[in-house]
Every structure is written in C-alpha cells, then in structure tokens.
Amino acid sequence: MGEIFHEDILETFLFCFLASLGIIQVAAARRGWHGLSLYGGRIQSNVNNALGAALLISSYAWYFSDPLHRNVRNIEALMSMVCLFLGILAAAAFSMLCSSLSESLRRYLRVKRASTARDKGAGPREITLTRGKAFLYRADERSPHLLVVMGEPGSGNIGLMRALLGRLPESWTAAVLQPCGFTFFRENPDPGVDPVCLTMLQELEDRGLLCPKGGVFLGLGWGANELLRSGPTLEKRYTPARMVALAPVIPDRRAGVLGDALGSNTPWDILRSISSQKPWREGAARALLRLWIPVAAICMGAATAVTVSLNLRWSVLSGVLGGLLASVWVGYFLAARRGLAGTRPGWEERALHRLSRFEFPPLTRPNAVIIVGEDSELLEEPSRGNRPFGVLNLAIWKEALRGKFLLDGSNLERLLSLLASGETADQAG
Amino acid sequence: MTSWLLDLDYTLFRWINGLAGRNVLADSAMRAFCNDHLVPFTLGFLALVLVLKGRHRADDRLNLAAAIRIFFTVALSAALMQAIIVFVHRPRPFVDHEVNLLFYKPVDWSFPSNPATATFSFFFSARLSDRRTWWWFFPPAFLMSFARVYCGVHYPGDVLAGALLALCSAYLVHRLDFLSRPFVSLALRLESRLRSALSMRE
Numbered sequence: 001m002g003e004i005f006h007e008d009i010l011e012t013f014l015f016c017f018l019a020s021l022g023i024i025q026v027a028a029a030r031r032g033w034h035g036l037s038l039y040g041g042r043i044q045s046n047v048n049n050a051l052g053a054a055l056l057i058s059s060y061a062w063y064f065s066d067p068l069h070r071n072v073r074n075i076e077a078l079m080s081m082v083c084l085f086l087g088i089l090a091a092a093a094f095s096m097l098c099s100s101l102s103e104s105l106r107r108y109l110r111v112k113r114a115s116t117a118r119d120k121g122a123g124p125r126e127i128t129l130t131r132g133k134a135f136l137y138r139a140d141e142r143s144p145h146l147l148v149v150m151g152e153p154g155s156g157n158i159g160l161m162r163a164l165l166g167r168l169p170e171s172w173t174a175a176v177l178q179p180c181g182f183t184f185f186r187e188n189p190d191p192g193v194d195p196v197c198l199t200m201l202q203e204l205e206d207r208g209l210l211c212p213k214g215g216v217f218l219g220l221g222w223g224a225n226e227l228l229r230s231g232p233t234l235e236k237r238y239t240p241a242r243m244v245a246l247a248p249v250i251p252d253r254r255a256g257v258l259g260d261a262l263g264s265n266t267p268w269d270i271l272r273s274i275s276s277q278k279p280w281r282e283g284a285a286r287a288l289l290r291l292w293i294p295v296a297a298i299c300m301g302a303a304t305a306v307t308v309s310l311n312l313r314w315s316v317l318s319g320v321l322g323g324l325l326a327s328v329w330v331g332y333f334l335a336a337r338r339g340l341a342g343t344r345p346g347w348e349e350r351a352l353h354r355l356s357r358f359e360f361p362p363l364t365r366p367n368a369v370i371i372v373g374e375d376s377e378l379l380e381e382p383s384r385g386n387r388p389f390g391v392l393n394l395a396i397w398k399e400a401l402r403g404k405f406l407l408d409g410s411n412l413e414r415l416l417s418l419l420a421s422g423e424t425a426d427q428a429g
Numbered sequence: 430m431t432s433w434l435l436d437l438d439y440t441l442f443r444w445i446n447g448l449a450g451r452n453v454l455a456d457s458a459m460r461a462f463c464n465d466h467l468v469p470f471t472l473g474f475l476a477l478v479l480v481l482k483g484r485h486r487a488d489d490r491l492n493l494a495a496a497i498r499i500f501f502t503v504a505l506s507a508a509l510m511q512a513i514i515v516f517v518h519r520p521r522p523f524v525d526h527e528v529n530l531l532f533y534k535p536v537d538w539s540f541p542s543n544p545a546t547a548t549f550s551f552f553f554s555a556r557l558s559d560r561r562t563w564w565w566f567f568p569p570a571f572l573m574s575f576a577r578v579y580c581g582v583h584y585p586g587d588v589l590a591g592a593l594l595a596l597c598s599a600y601l602v603h604r605l606d607f608l609s610r611p612f613v614s615l616a617l618r619l620e621s622r623l624r625s626a627l628s629m630r631e
Contacts, residue, residue, distance in 0.1 A: 077469075080470070081503070252485070261624045270623055341614065347622060348622070351625070
C-alpha cells in the first residue's frame with residue numbers, strides 16, 4: 001500500500017495559534033477582559049469581535065485551502081494534539097504579551113506627560129513610613145481642606161491618584177497613604193494591631209507632617225474596605241468631615257470568589273503584584289517545593305529512561321514533559337498525606353472568609369460607599385447574602401468599571417463633587 | 430454469533446457506503462467531515478470556548494475543571510485504544526471488499542475507530558461535566574464518525590466500539606476523581622491566585 005505522508009507541523013501550529021487567538025479575542029470582548037485584549041486599553045467589543053471573527057474564519061480558510069490538509073495523510077494524531085495544545089498556549093501568551101506591552105507604552109506616555117506637567121508645578125513629597133509610603137501634595141501650603149486617600153498596597157493605584165489629585169481644587173491639600181500590606185490578609189492577623197492606615201496616620205502625626213483632624217477621608221478598592229473597617233476609630237480620633245469608600249471589594253459568597261483581576265489588569269500587572277507579595281516565601285509554599293523538587297527529578301528521570309528505551313519520537317522532550325505531569329500527580333497525593341495540599345485554604349479563601357465574617361460598623365459622621373456596576377448585582381441578589389453596607393449611605397455607579405478605568409468619563413467629576421460637597425447622584429438602598 | 434455480528438456490520442457498511450457517489454455535494458461534505466483535521470481541531474477549539482464561555486469567575490472555574498477532564502478522557506481513551514489494537518487486528522473495509530472509497534487509504538488497523546474514539550471522548554466528557562453546552566460536541570463527533578463509514582475507511586462496528594470506548598473512558602475519568610484531581614486542584618489554585626480582586630492595579 002503506497003503511503004504518502006506529508007507533515008506540516010509549523011502550518012498546523014500556526015493554524016491552531018490563529019484560530020485560538022480569534023476565540024480569545026471574542027471571549028475578551030464578551031467578558032470585558034482588558035488583560036487579554038491585543039491592543040490593551042478599555043475593551044471595545046466591536047473591534048475585538050471583528051478581529052476575533054476575522055482571525056477564526058481566515059485561519060480555517062487558509063489551512064483547509066491547502067490540498068495537503070484535506071484528503072491526504074498528514075500530521076499524526078498525537079502531534080495534532082500537541083500542535084493544538086501549544087497553539088492555544090501560544091495564543092494566550094501572545095494576547096497577554098500584547099496587552100501588557102501596549103498598556104506599558106500607554107503608561108509610559110502618560111507618565112511622561114505628567115512629569116512634563118509636574119515640572120511646571122510642585123510635585124508630591126514622598127515620606128517613607130514604617131509600614132508603607134505617604135505622598136504629601138501641597139503640604140507646605142495652608143489650605144482649608146485636607147483630603148486623606150487610603151490606597152491599596154504597593155504601587156497599584158498611582159494613576160488613579162494622579163488623575164484625582166491633578167483635578168483637585170487649589171484650596172485643597174492631600175495626603176496619599178500607600179501601605180506595603182494590610183494586616184487583614186496576614187495568615188495569622190494579630191487582633192491587637194491597629195489597621196495599617198491608622199498606624200501610618202499616627203506616624204505622620206507624630207512626626208509633625210500632617211494633622212488629619214477634620215479632613216475628608218477617601219478609600220480606594222481594598223483601601224475602602226480598610227477605611228470602613230477603621231471608621232469608628234477614625235471618627236473618634238480625627239472627626240472627619242466626610243468618609244468616602246470608593247469601590248470596596250465585595251465578596252461573592254455564594255460563588256466563593258473575590259472579583260476578577262482580568263477586568264482591569266494586564267497579566268504583567270498581575271505578575272508584578274503577585275511577585276511583590278512573594279507567595280513562595282510562605283511556609284506552606286516552601287514545604288511544597290521541598291517535597292515536589294525531588295519527586296519531579298525522579299519522575300522526569302524515570303519517564304525519560306522509558307521514552308529513550310522505547311525509542312519514542314522526541315524521546316527526551318516527551319520524557320521530561322511526561323515526567324513533569326507525573327510529578328504533579330504523585331506530588332499532590334504526597335502533599336495531601338502531609339496536610340500540605342487539598343484541604344489548606346488558599347489566599348482567596350482566607351480573604352473571603354475574613355471579609356464574610358466582617359460586618360462594617362455604623363458610622364456617625366457623613367459617609368458614602370460607592371459600588372461599581374460589576375459589583376452591584378452582588379448586593380441586589382439576596383441569595384448571595386451581601387448586605388454588609390446596610391447602615392451606610394450607598395451609591396451605585398452602574399457604568400463605572402473597577403480598577404484603572406474607575407475614574408474614566410464623568411466619574412472623576414462626580415467623585416470630586418462628592419468629596420467637596422457630599423452630593424452624589426444615584427443614591428440607592 | 431461473531432460471524433452474525435460481522436455480517437450485520439458489513440451489511441450496515443454496504444448500506445451507508447452505498448450512498449457515496451450519488452450526490453456530488455453530499456460526497457464533498459462527507460469528505461470534509463472525514464478529514465483528519467477539521468473535526469478534531471474544531472472540537473479542540475470548542476473545548477477552548479467551553480473554558481472561556483462562562484459569565485462569572487465561578488462558571489470559569491467549573492469550565493476549567495471540565496476542560497481538564499476532557500483532556501484526561503482523550504488521553505485515557507487513546508491509551509485504551511492502543512492496548513486493544515495490540516490484540517485485535519481488523520483490516521480496513523477496502524482491503525477485503527469492493528467499496529466506494531472517497532478518502533486516502535489509511536495504513537493502520539480498522540478496529541476500533543481512532544477518530545470516533547477521540548471525538549466521542551470530547552462529547553461524553555463534556556456531557557458528564559457540563560449540563561448546558563455538552564450538545565455542541567455531538568454534531569461534529571457524529572458527523573465525523575458517519576463520514577468515516579460513508580467514505581469507506583471504517584465499518585460501523587469500528588465506530589460503535591470507538592464511541593463505547595470513549596464512553597467508558599469518560600465515565601472512568603469522572604468516576605475516579607483521583608485521576609484528574611491533582612491537575613484540577615492545581616489549575617484552580619493558580620486561577621484563584623491570579624484573578625482574585627487585584628482591583629486597582631495599574
């Protein structure tokens with residue numbers, strides 16, 4: 001039987017890559033996943049849908065227009081599956097890379113513009129504190145109004161701060177707190193330790209750099225949760241003129257998840273954020289690595305010996321990959337026997353558990369909690385059991401997105417008017 | 430009994446394969462579905478769609494687990510099929526009979542059908558994992574299996590055996606949870622770490 005065997009690994013891989021890229025772009029449009037959109041920035045559904053459909057259709061048309069891919073014996077089944085798997089992985093990686101790069105470029109240009117503008121005026125004064133950093137804006141001027149902003153840990157929301165402070169009226173000074181972490185998320189939080197924002201404010205006060213009494217307090221994201229948590233103490237110590245919690249993180253108790261980082265973060269942002277948390281330094285992660293590394297070495301060695309002895313195609317590579325998969329399987333059960341896997345709650349489960357247990361205390365001073373559109377349904381569905389803000393003044397900004405797009409459009413103006421006068425539209429139960 | 434079954438299988442084969450060559454459009458469509466790449470890759474892409482189709486993160490987590498189980502079902506059914514091929518050597522229909530051959534001549538054994546095993550593995554695994562979209566996987570699997578008989582490269586019995594093998598593999602993977610649990614657990618942990626409320630990052 002005469003056999004004709006053509007093998008187009010590269011073309012098959014390219015076909016899988018392009019078609020997967022198309023599917024990912026359509027999914028990014030549907031879910032608003034900024035982190036998987038090729039051009040970064042805010043998702044424009046029509047563009048992503050058109051791009052995705054074009055990629056999908058053209059990849060099929062191109063691949064199957066070649067007679068070698070129709071009625072001829074070609075690439076073997078296993079290799080097809082490898083091409084499919086690698087194509088999907090490559091398409092996901094390419095989307096992530098493009099979105100991260102385009103967003104970095106945008107950010108670079110934005111920072112360049114901002115620094116040019118700052119050269120003309122006074123920049124913030126950076127203060128290093130024991131548990132984070134503080135930025136003081138117009139701190140030397142005697143202004144009647146003070147805004148204290150509680151940000152998220154790390155350098156997460158610098159862009160939002162810059163946008164907000166750039167539009168702040170001349171009569172305002174501002175202090176931005178950027179903690180290096182919240183006690184709330186420690187594995188074993190010490191109940192005796194003050195919330196980090198209180199400690200930072202106290203330190204600024206002790207050093208004579210800030211007097212937050214009577215100021216307006218604003219919390220952003222996790223900072224909003226922290227603000228509400230320490231609300232009664234803030235009221236007692238500083239008698240704030242107003243407290244505004246903008247986009248606090250709301251747990252979805254029924255589904256057991258906390259938000260979705262892909263909505264407004266690029267994969268590079270997420271990786272940077274996780275690397276700053278250094279999860280590999282946690283005790284459990286170290287113990288897991290100590291267990292898994294020798295298991296992986298043994299499995300990869302044994303699998304490679306088998307593939308080489310059977311003279312399989314690409315024996316070393318297939319042996320290493322097979323051994324790696326086997327090591328995950330063996331390592332999991334070894335770890336489960338030692339209580340390191342399977343039953344231990346992860347970061348998200350721990351945070352969810354603590355957030356779910358916590359009820360925000362009632363506040364006596366003027367306050368507002370602003371919920372973004374994506375979270376509003378969590379409050380509306382009673383089955384999800386989320387009414388943690390029942391005693392506070394709630395406003396829902398339906399069209400606002402969590403994350404870096406939070407102050408887009410008219411949202412910045414609304415926030416400024418809320419900070420200045422306490423007026424806000426869209427009051428809701 | 431065996432010869433009766435083989436006769437029935439051949440009768441069915443002749444009936445289905447006898448349809449070939451009567452209509453140019455039908456023949457072209459069957460050739461396309463018989464293709465080694467079109468349906469398997471489409472099913473692979475459907476698995477990707479399954480992972481991404483959810484409305485919320487909670488859906489995504491279930492779909493991710495379903496996709497991992499599909500992968501394991503395909504791998505297990507392929508391994509079982511290879512084991513059967515070691516013992517059962519059934520020649521292709523065109524070797525022993527006069528057939529309407531619309532496809533190239535494959536050189537491996539006929540029983541069980543490799544494409545039917547792979548495509549029905551996708552279908553049965555999706556059926557056991559996902560209650561809403563499992564039916565997406567049925568038309569491609571059925572059409573490819575039918576086309577293999579129509580084009581004269583498999584007996585209906587080969588296709589049926591492949592589908593049964595896929596069903597057993599899917600059942601085993603879903604019943605014996607420990608086969609896929611480490612990978613599902615690892616994937617969900619990674620997903621949780623990467624996507625949980627890094628709300629304000631810039």
